[in-house]
Amino acid sequence: MPGSARLRDCEVLQKITSRQAEEKRLYGAICAAPAVTLLPWGLLKRKQTTCHPAFIDKISSFRAVKTNTQVSGELTTSRxxxxxxxxxxxxxxxxxxxxxxxxIGERLLMNPTGDDPKRQEFNEVGWSLDRTPQVLIPIANGSEEIEVVTLIDILRRAKVNVVVASVEKSAQVLASSGTKIVADKLINATSDSIFDLIILPGGTAGAERLHKSKILKKLLKEQESAGRIFGAICSSPAVLQKQGLIKDRKATAHPAVLDKLKDGVNDAQVVIDGKLITSQGLATAIQFSLAIVSKLFGHARARSVAEGLVYQYPRS
Structure with missing residues (x-):
């Protein structure tokens, strides 16, 4: 909401978007922005529109629709x-x-059938803690930004204390598609810290750079030896495999690297084995993050976070 309001108040953006609409070129908005940004600009006139459920009542009931994504002429909106x-x-x-x-949908590993994302769990153990969970997400040049941002956002929504640490010489990294991400700190500042959970995002180049970090390797080894939770998504389960941390546990990964796992599971988007959690990547990042939330706090909190995201929480 604050972001949409700030966009609304940007006169330059208003002029650009209004010109886009006047010239019948594509424009769009998602979440609160259709109601908070485009509506005051007069850019929803005679348009079927959707937006986040918390703001749908601001749009004329005659024009408001509840589809996930709505195309109306040049305008595309989503929830x-x-x-x-x-x-x-x-x-x-x-x-x-x-x-x-x-x-592109296939490359993102989107679920074409619309079925509930499949999660498999082996050797089930509890993850609940009597304190706020401390989670480390290491990042590198080439890390997959979708996975990085999704993990950070969803875990913080769930009231997890997330520390983002760069394994590079700079706190800023250049993610796999060119997005600049600024970490909270460098990895060497975490070398003496204890985390309840360490999660590696993917990205082929990023995973390789994570693998080369001596400090991260030390932290992961200590994490596994102490029986604490750790995991990875996309290409990074292969990093855990190379470092001898998966052992006899079940795991999954991006289809391109699944054969690098000793006992890879190819028919589940998220696999949990004891205190190891892995996922396929990209379009499974939300389900992966919510699975972590559900293990730490239970289904009720995970479902609450999912509702705020406008994401259908899987039937359990």
């Missing part, structure tokens, strides 16, 4: 973080056509 993949693919389809959109 929230949990529908952002669908929103983005919809825009790609309008720009480049259905074949390209389908290809």
């Amino acid at each position: 929230g973080p949990g529908t952002s993949f669908e929103f983005a693919i919809c825009l790609v389809e309008q720009l480049f056509g259905e074949p390209v959109a389908r290809e």
Whole structure:
């Protein structure tokens, strides 16, 4: 909401977007922005529109719809973080056509059937703590930004204390698609810290740079030896495998690296084995993050976070 309000108050952006609409070129908004930003600018007139459920009542009931993504002429709107993949693919389809959109969806590992994301758990143990969980998310140049941001956002929404640490010489890293992300600190500042959970984001180049970090390797070894929780998504489960941390546990990973795992599971988006959690990547990042929340706090909190995201929490 604050972000949408600040966008609304930007006169330059208003002029650009209004010109876009006047010239019948594509424009769009997601979450609160359709109601908070585009509506005051007069850019929803005669348009079927969706937005976050908390703001849908601001839109005329005659024009408001509750679909995840809505295309109305040049305008595309969507409901929230949990529908952002669908929103983005919809825009790609309008720009480049259905074949390209389908290809991108496959690369993102989007679920084409719409079935509940599949989660498998082996050797079930409790993860609940009597304190605020302390979580380390290490990042590197080449880390997958979708996974990094999704993990940080969802865990912080769930009231987890998340520390983002760069394994590079700078706190700022250049993620796999060119996004600049600034970590909270450098990895060497965490070398003597104890975390309840360490989670490695993916990205092929980023995973390799995480693997080369001596401090992170030390932290992961101590994490596993102490029986604390750790995990990875996308390419990074292969890092855990190379460092001898998966052992005889079940795990999954991005299909491109799944064969590098000793006992990889290929028919689940999230796999939990004791205190190890792994996931396939990209479009499974929300489910992965919510699985962590549910293990730490229970299904009720995970479902509450999912509702705020406008993401359908899997039936348990």
